[in-house]
Amino acid sequence: MENLVSLSGFPEGDLEATIVENFVVSTLQRTFELHGFARLSTRAVEPVKELLAKGETSKEIYLLRRLQEDPVRAAQSKKQLGLHFDLTVPFARYVRENAGRLDFPFKRYQIQKVWRGERPQDGRFREFIQADIDVVGDGTLPFAYEVEVALVMADALAALPIPEATILVNNRKVVQGFCEALGIDDVEGALRSLDKLDKIGPDGVAAEMRELGFAEDAIAKLAQMAQIGGGASEVREGLAVLEVDSPTLREGVDELCALLEETDRRRPGRVRAQLRIARGLDYYTGTVYETEIAGHADLGSICSGGRYDSLVRQGKRTFPGVGLSIGVSRLVSRMLSASMVSVSRKVPTVVLVAVTDEEARPDSIAVAEALRERGIACDVAPEAQKFGKQIKFADKRGIPYVWFPLTGEVKDIRTGEQVAADPGTWMPPAVDLHPEVRPA
Amino acid sequence: MENLVSLSGFPEGDLEATIVENFVVSTLQRTFELHGFARLSTRAVEPVKELLAKGETSKEIYLLRRLQEDPVRAAQSKKQLGLHFDLTVPFARYVRENAGRLDFPFKRYQIQKVWRGERPQDGRFREFIQADIDVVGDGTLPFAYEVEVALVMADALAALPIPEATILVNNRKVVQGFCEALGIDDVEGALRSLDKLDKIGPDGVAAEMRELGFAEDAIAKLAQMAQIGGGASEVREGLAVLEVDSPTLREGVDELCALLEETDRRRPGRVRAQLRIARGLDYYTGTVYETEIAGHADLGSICSGGRYDSLVRQGKRTFPGVGLSIGVSRLVSRMLSASMVSVSRKVPTVVLVAVTDEEARPDSIAVAEALRERGIACDVAPEAQKFGKQIKFADKRGIPYVWFPLTGEVKDIRTGEQVAADPGTWMPPAVDLHPEVRPA
Structure with a gap:
């Protein structure tokens, strides 16, 4: 379970790391939605003048150019596009553009990748996921929201298998x-x-x-x-x-x-x-x-933000807001490197259905279809090899059960226990339907 | 429910369109996982030489340059990066780099944004989501997978509220x-x-x-x-x-x-x-x-792919594969424009807890906390306005219930029915806990 880095600053998770990342994202999502935050996604790309309007962060921006475009002319273009470096700037732009159709106070969350051309050191990435919540009002925003966003993030972080935040x-x-x-x-x-x-x-x-x-x-x-x-x-x-x-x-x-x-x-x-x-x-x-x-002060702040009164303007109207942003990739990266969690298996598959011989493959497929019908993820063995090899196939992937259509039995390959089973009613007795992320 | 386009080729959904997009993504995801495909995410960025290796698509690529970098030198750099234009090229690269740690046949799905610098016409976007499944073998790949991927996609598309695919x-x-x-x-x-x-x-x-x-x-x-x-x-x-x-x-x-x-x-x-x-x-x-x-031939192919024998190579080893890719954004865009679906509400909130007066706000917060404890998404009214205004606040957002802590009653604002309720046990009788996407 680790990040693979073939390009400095752009880590990619292996299958287990990807499961942890998705677990973190969906846990945050659940907490945000319980508090009435609606999901929003903005494009990854903004006009450069939008990205630079906030000042100060110019060195971090990635600019875009189509391969066929002249590099110098592209660089001089007023329409040049860049990748967003956070989710606050795009959100401010979205609110300004769509103020007429939004209901204020507007509560939204956004979980997306952002890019920064920074030197990839000190655990800083060039591509990473942020999870933001913001509440924005029209003209005014009650102070109560400055309390609420802090508590939402406290709940979101408490729901993760990490030390106390x-x-x-x-x-x-x-x-x-x-x-x-x-x-x-x-x-x-x-x-x-x-x-x-x-x-x-x-x-x-x-x-x-x-x-x-x-x-x-x-x-x-x-x-x-x-x-x-x-x-x-x-x-x-x-x-x-x-x-x-x-x-x-x-x-x-x-x-x-x-x-x-x-x-x-x-x-x-x-x-x-x-x-x-x-x-x-x-x-x-x-x-x-x-x-x-707790115990990870060296990681720096993993969730930051504040109240802003005039970040979002439209003519004379201002839209004061308050928001916080979690650095998901940095947090997940530490969860992996500090072994804070384990993953029950690396594939969604609960059952490998063995194939007795190629002639009998339809029998295996029928078992798999019946199990899937009831929400149990299945694989059918790719080849009618010896059963020992088919069990090994499951074992290597962490698939807990192997089904033998010939005898109508299913084997828990971790315990060796094998029982007769009906694909129309059997449920895995001691295993989750989805790979589980557990505190280590 | 629509896409908002302030930058040509880069549409952004409103809240309802975002719900539809997420519904499509999670439906695909569920089907892919039922068939044993494991989720993978690759970085958005690849070295340009990797992107150009497949030939033919060069005109579509977006190249990256840091704002501080000289445009001409950046364009000449052998290390120049670009945004991926599909998920096949990054997957091929990922398999090649990590062949030693993967279990073959390797089944993965990937649902991510891709970018193409194409002219944004004919419903083509410059930024869009693709959902890919691929199976890759080491040296050989049984023909059965060419059948399987087609059926997985048939099931995935059949699970969506769209005409027959x-x-x-x-x-x-x-x-x-x-x-x-x-x-x-x-x-x-x-x-x-x-x-x-x-x-x-x-x-x-x-x-x-x-x-x-x-x-x-x-x-x-x-x-x-x-x-x-x-x-x-x-x-x-x-x-x-x-x-x-x-x-x-x-x-x-x-x-x-x-x-x-x-x-x-x-x-x-x-x-x-x-x-x-x-x-x-x-x-x-x-x-x-x-x-x-059916009935949308003008949309073109919304799910395409094929068998490839030598896309992925590592020295003398080849990794034959077969895969299919759904154009999620194009499909969702048509689902919206052709009104194929409706969304039950645009926010996750099930209950707005009214505030009698600011002094009594803690009572409202206590109700909200008790409901959230049981998975019911809540908002507390931002201000202790007249109840009529608070009901309007809920109505505008499509929030179905308003809770009055003073009387301990909850009102279904669609029917007007108001009943005494205990926040520790009440469940919304006729509403889903999450916004629902329904065939129109």
């Missing part, structure tokens, strides 16, 4: 208001520096802030703020000590604490504050989210 | 052997001309064959052969009249008739011969397949 939250208004109170105009700069805390450490962050011209006491306060985390009371108490105050900060703290109190009431401990969380993208305006898996 | 078959050895007997060396030329019968008519085909230097009586015989179709006896009788004979032709006719007899025994009428079927791709060596849907 903790959603870490902050609020852009907290950082914004904190900076305002300290007289810092360059909030973006502060966020960008804070975002590097893991990479360059507190001293590195302080040095960067000095370069940005921040005052020493402001740098010290920001460093202290970045240490604050936990529940609502820790946030309030931690900030009180710093004696920093502004209307935006108060608003941000109130929202953050409301989120923490509500999530703690409904899913105790699943959502915690971490005031150093910045998130790279500048369109976030409220809650921002990251997610850690 | 007929799989039309021919055998390359028939055309090959027929040409040999007529003294025609350019079998490829004959196939290419026959393939245009629909487009340019019998006179056009004859003119083309004349240009290729075929003798008049050979052209006449080929034209007569192209008229033959039906069951095994029609094929044998039709060919007998023409008095053409060669060992390859006999082998081809025997295979073709064996296929027709076996499929007629198991799925009467689902598979018919049509000797004019050529298929564009030159790697086919045995049975070739196309599929028509």
